[in-house]
Amino acid sequence: MGSYRIGKIFGIDIEIHFTFILVLLFIFLYSSLFVGGGLVSGISALIYFVILFTLVILHELAHSAVAIVSGIRVSKITLLPIGGVATMEIPEKPSLELVMAIAGPLLNFTLAFIFLIPLVMYSIVTDHSTFASGLSGALSPKAIFSIEGILLLIIAANLVLGSFNLLPIFPMDGGRIFRAILAFFMDYVDATEIAVILGQFMSVxxxxxxFVLGNIFLVLIGILIFFAGDQELKVVKLRHSLKGIYLRDVTLRDLERVPSNMTLAEFFRNKFSNHIFYAIVDDQDEIHGYLDLRTIPELKDKGIMQKKIEELSLKAPILDINSEVSDVLLKLLESDFVFVSENGKIIGYTFLPYVIEFGKIRKLLRSFFKAEAG
Ligand SMILES: [Zn+2]
Structure with missing residues (x-):
């Protein structure tokens, strides 16, 4: 089970993870049944959650806006029960990363300020005492059904989101700001390593x-951040080990083509060779997908051999042969296989495990020739 697309903003897919829906359901049922106040509590908890996650989307869009303006492609924003994640190629430019990281919390503080204005005006126009009662009653289940309650809620949620994200816990915004500052003075990989170690300490x-406060969300966020930091450190190290390698160095040009209307039985009789990957082509010999033979054993269905190749077609990104591998690493990580194009025409393919092995061999050869020369 994965994520579901709920919309698209500025060309960025907004997806919600299935666990997000489960948590939404849980919160509604729990609040309706156990908090007291019945359905009112359930609905107000739902409204609270929706407001909070609308703000999370806006926060991620603020990061994304800086990325897009700087020419970085943002493919999607995924909502998890513990927050949002924008998927993009993170720039290894400390100054840009600094601005990008600050943009999210800055938007939250700006929104808090903007919503403070109608709240103050409303309190003046109505009665000052309701402002105070609104403050004290902001956490009661019914607060959300008053204008003051909802304004207070939006302000409080923005302040919490903005401040929480500024904690120096990599890969949260504060941790990214910390790494960017370190990277002004030292090697990028070392800066990441230090930020990750501090982040993991903080996440523990x-x-x-x-656990002490009995707050399950803090526990989950802590655990998730611990592993997310480690994961990103691995990607940074991998990206650095692949610096200077271009797709043209790792493009395999022996791309086999298979007609989409062929059955799998015909394929094995006539086309099967020593390849794992095949380009799937239509009548006009246009490529519109690929076949990965490793997926076939997973199909337990008896009629599998009568299936058309079309039905087994997978989508792959098309990357330009002049791209540096470190610039398209995210695409290589996301997809088991990529097509490589030259002047807009697909001329070959590659895949990450092969690229990594190539990188290792290149490193070995370099040290060998260096030793021989010296
Ligand atoms: Zn953020």
């Missing part, structure tokens, strides 16, 4: 705090 504290 957060998890412990979550």
């Amino acid at each position: 504290l957060m998890t412990i705090l979550g």
Whole structure:
């Protein structure tokens, strides 16, 4: 089970993870049944959650806006129960990363300020005392059904989101700001390593705090951040080990073509060779997908051999042969296979495990020739 697309803003897919829907359901049922106040509590909890995650989307869009303006493609924003993640090629430019990281929390603080204006005006126009009662009653289930309650809620949620994200816990915004500052003075990989170690230390504290306070979200966020930091450090190290390698160095040009209307039985009789990947072509010999033989054993269905190749077609990104591998690493990580094009025409393919092996061999050869020369 994965994510579901709920919309598209500025060309960025907005997806919600299935666990997000489960948590939404859980919160509604829990609040309706156990908090007291019945359905009112359930609905107000739902409204609270929706407001919070609308703000999370806006926060991620603020990061994305800076990325897009700087020419970085943002493919999607995914909502998880513990927050949002914008998927993009993160720039290894400390100054840009700094601005990008600050943009999210800055938007939240700006929104808090903007919503403070109608709240103050409303309180003046109506009665000052309701402002105070609104403050004290902001956490009661019914607060959300008053204008003051909802304004207060939006302001509070923005302040919490903005401040929480500024904690120096990599890969949260504060951690990214910390890494960017370090990277002004030292090697990028070392800066990431230090930011990740600090982040993991903080995330352990957060998890412990979550247990002490009985806050399951803090526990989950702590655990997730611990592993997310590690994961990103691996990607940064991988990206650095692949610097200087271009797609043209790792493009395999022996692309086999298979007609989409062929059955799998015909394919094995006539086309099967020593390849794992095949380009799937239509009547005009246009490529519109690929076949990955590793997926076939997973299809337990008895009629599998009568299936048309078309039905087994997978989509792959098309990358330009002049791209540097480190610039398209995200695409290579996301997809098991990529097509490589030259002047807009597909001329070959590659895949990450092969690229990584190539990188290792190149490193070995370099040290060998260096030793021989010296
Ligand atoms: Zn952020």
